[in-house]
Every structure is written in C-alpha cells, then in structure tokens.
Amino acid sequence: MSINATTSLVLITEIKLENFRCYEYIELPIKSGVTLIYGENGSGKSSIIEALYFSISGKSFRVTDTNAVIRKNLKQTQTFITFSNGSGVKITKKLNEKSKIIQTKDKKTLSYSQLVTNYPSCLIENKEFFFTTSSPEEKRSFLNKTLFYVEQNSKKTLNELKKILYQRSACLKNRDLAQLPYWDSKLILLEPLITENNLNLVQSINEMLKNSNLSNHFSIKNPWLKDLNIQYSHGYDKNQSFSSILQQNMEKDMILKRTTAGPHRRTFDLLINNKSAYEILSRGQQKIASIMLHLLQRELIKIHTEVEPIVLMDDISSELDNDNANLMLKYLLNNNIQTIMTSIENKRFLDEKDLTMFYVEQIGDKSNVK
C-alpha cells in the first residue's frame, strides 16, 4: 500500500512525567524513527510505554483504575506530551478523580474520545501479543478499536447496543414480557449493522494478509503468513436468523438474566489452512502473527484517518528470533514509523545506527532514564 500523500506525519517530540509510577520527574526527548528503551526487569520500561499510551489516550493498558499510575503515596500525576506541529496535551490525574485532559495550545478540555481521535496509536504489549490465546473480549476490543477509526457509525452503533442490552437485561430480570419484544426488535434491527461493519473489517484484514507490502515483507521469513486468515464469529449461530435465536434462547436468557447470544459476543479466530493457528504455530510465530495484525490495524487506521499512528511496543525481544526482530525493525525504519519499544537487552540492536536508545535503571524507589 502506498503512503497517502495527504497523510499528516505528526510526531511525538517530547514527553514529561510527574509522579507517574516509579518516575518522580523525567523529560524524555523522542526522535522520529525507532526508540529502544532497555533495562533490567522492574527498572521502569513498561511504565514509560504506559505513560506514553496514557498521555495520548487518558487510559492505561495495565489497569482499568488509573489511580494505580499515580506514584505511591502521592495525590496526583501529570503527563505532558509535545508534538512536532507545536501542539501538546497535558493530563492531570488526581487521586479518585477523573483525569483532566487539556490541549496546551488553547487550554481546551478534551474528552477521551476526542483525544484518541486526534492521536491514534498502535499498542502491542504482552496481553495483546498472542491473539491465539486472547480472550474473546480482548479480540473484540481489537475489532472495536479498529472500527472506531475505520467506520464512521461504529461508536454510535456500539453505544446503542450497550443501551439495548442493558434494557433487555432489566426486562429479563423482571420477567417484563410486555417490554421485552420492544428491545428484541431494536436488537434485531441493529444486529446486521454491527455484523456488516465487522465482516467488512475482517475482509479487509484478510485481503491485506494475502497481499500487502507488510505481509510481503514479513512472509520472506514466514511463508506460513500467506495461509493465515481471520475467521469472524458472529456471537450466535449464523446458520439461523438472529430473531429465531432470540426466541429460542428466551427461557435460558430469563434464567441467566442476560442475552446469551448476539453481536455483543462477536469475536474471531486465527486460522492456518482452516486449522487453529494456536495448534500449528510456535510461540514465536504466534507473536509474529500478532505483530502483523497490529501493524495491519495501524495501516487501516492510517488510511482512514490520514494520521500516522505511533507504535508502542512493550517487551519485544522475548520469543522473537533475531531474523524476525530484524525484519520488524527494518519495516519500522524503512517506513518511517515512529516507534517506542522496550527490551530487556540492547545487544541485538547494537549494529542498528538509526536507533535511539535509552537505558532505564531504578535506584531506591526511583527510576531514571539515560
């Protein structure tokens, strides 16, 4: 896929952290290209990836309760991120309060949704490394995140789905047979929209797996990649109509007080020649497959938003052989993809002169970056 001429390349130029996890105060200049952060276990590498992710999303990928990112025994943390176009974002998270997100240029407050719309990212970390062992929820959130950027109506549609399921649960709980058909009909109306969005997305990903610069690049060392594909799972038996499934499940749903089958249970499987990739691929190969899928996700987001998403990659070295680590690095460098990655060691990257490296160490209860 060629780079879109109108794609805007907004790079991160600096991040400052105040009382974030093990950091008291650091200023970290970030160059274009690839930055490697290395250091021993527990030195503070993941905390930097977490801080970068937090500063462009307001969320943490390690915890749902962001109170945990505030440095121990303190009352607030702040992150400041600056971009090459002069814009910046300051996030203040006070203990037990919602984060405040401020655009530094005009002091405008941003919502989470506005923030991630402006600064898309591609996060690849341990939980996300193995699609082959991920939970259906984790795979669903991969689809949702991609659709958020790729499909205009997806945010509205998913909010609507949440509302309908909530109301339907209430009816099931109260055995409210008068109201139940109303919410059933709403759900039956919404289902094809969600299924269509997801099927289109999965089709695009499968086409890119077969034929894209990215898959061509990685399949040099991994010919099996060309046989990899995603199989979408609707969340219900697709050989029957969704309305008949709701009918059949009514008694069961009332007992369990929730909608047991439907588009809210959608997920996917990774297959190689129609067999589960989990059974066929080694751990290292599974990791390559996941990295590929995330980089494909990044391509799709880039095409649809015309913004270059930054890549954040935690703990890349483990289980990746030298050939594949080099292949990945080459792709990121050749395509000018701003990437911040962490690793326990830097040995295998020493020959790479286009790489910026930082060493992280913890002294006492404080981490430092050099």
Ligand SMILES: Nc1ncnc2c1ncn2[C@@H]1O[C@H](COP(=O)(O)OP(=O)(O)O)[C@@H](O)[C@H]1O
């Ligand atoms: N809220 C916090 N306040 C202070 N230190 C923290 C906090 N949360 C985690 N830590 C410490 O941060 C250190 C670095 O963690 P981490 O970034 O996960 O290291 P690495 O990824 O290098 O293994 C750990 O020693 C941990 O105890």
Ligand SMILES: [Mg+2]
């Ligand atoms: Mg770590």
